[in-house]
Amino acid sequence: MSITPRAAEPVDIDKYGPYGRPPSKPPAEARKQTRPGPAFPNRIGTSEYPAEPGRYHLYAGHPCPFSQRVMIVRALKGLEEVLSVSILDPMRDSRGWALREGEGHGLDEVNGFAFLSEAYRASGFEGHYSTPVFWDRTANRIASNDFQHLDTDVATAFDAWATREIDLYPENLRGEIDELNEFLYEKVHNGPYKCGFAPTQEFYDTEVRSLFAALDELDARLADRRYLFGDRITLSDIRLWVTLVRFDAVYVTHFKANLRRIADYPNLWPYARDLYQIDAFRDTTNFDHIKRHYFGTHTWINPSRIVPVGPDLDWEAPHGRETK
Structure with missing residues (x-):
């Protein structure tokens, strides 16, 4: 059957209103969770959703760090023709x-x-429509929008068709990677959002200190190693990096996560540049999309929708991490 692509009407926040704002929650409840869980928490590479070339179609947005995680893994493993x-x-x-x-x-x-x-309605769901999404062409419905695990599934389930050999989730490190990833999710990935969506000054003060304590810890960890687990890139590096690349451009101002910039850190900033200079990281990064999305759609934080010009950072500057 021939498909005719359709373009959505132009975005019009004045007419339709903003996408939404975080629900008002007591600070204790807000601290536990900043986003809804996936509507389709299925794993790719299982008997129900086996990994097959050409079976899945990814819907992804450049502003979304979870989407970028999947896009980076896809590029690192050379799966562009498979997904x-x-x-x-x-x-x-x-x-x-x-x-x-x-x-x-x-x-x-x-x-x-x-x-x-x-895509969600065609799969029988009404509610929060998040990215990334894996559409199953065989079943003609969403297979998964499990933002927590889709990068892992792409990293592990499609090895038979990967054109580049890289193990981002090595067996001997999986326990340590899982533990660090939980820390990254709670303290680093969610940290800026907890600051930006803070319901009270007290809540904000607590969360901003927690966020920068985590970044300080990671900066110290990277003092004597090139990547989080030594001389090899893992899923943990990808998960940390998608926060770092958005931090100075958006989170410092938009979410008030401004105790320090990533550019002020002696190890995190060279580390971030080191990864950016790899094609899979650079080519999946669109600063224009990232900035316009956050500053232009979170109208309850930025009612004017003005998108700042800066910061002027040289992501291509030598990083000096080769000797770590």
């Missing part, structure tokens, strides 16, 4: 993520959806 992708418009109104033609994003050539919500 197709549609890149979503970075701007959202209350209708959610959409597919429009534009710089760095485009239409859905697989299903012809104009809005990501259509």
Whole structure:
């Protein structure tokens, strides 16, 4: 059956309203969770959803760090021909993520959806429409939107078709990687959001100190090693990096996570540049999409929707990490 791609109507926050704002929660409850769990928490590489070339289509947005995690793994392992992708418009109104033609994003050539919500509704779900999403072409429905594990599944389940040999989740380190990843999720990934969506000054003060204590700890860890587990890149590096690359551009100002910049850290900043200068990291990073999304759609934080020009950082500067 021939699919005719459809473009969503232009984003119009004044007409449709913003995508949404964090629900008001007591500080103790807000501290536990900053995002809803996945509607389709299925793992790829199981008997129900086996890894097969061409079976899955990824819907991803450049602003979303969870999407970028999957995109980086896909590129590092050379799975571009195995997992197709549609890149979503970075701007959202209350209708959610959409597919429009534009710089760095485009239409859905697989299903012809104009809005990501259509994929969810076609799979029997109404609610929070998040990325990344794996669409199952065989079952004609969403296979998974398990943002916590899709990068791991791509890293481990598609080895038979990978064109680049890299083990991002080595067997002998999995326990340590899982432990560090939990720390990264709670303290680092969610940290800026807890600061930015803080319901009270007291809550903010606690969370911002917690976030920077975690960054201080990671900076110290990287003083004598090139990557988090020595001389090899793992999933933990990817998960930390997607926060670092957004930090100075967005989180410092937009989320008030401003005790220090990543550029002020003696080890985190060279480490971040080291990874950025790898094609899989650089080519999946779109600072324009990242900044326009956060500053332009979180209207309860930035009512003017003005997108700042800076910061002016040289991500291509020599990093000196080769000798670590």
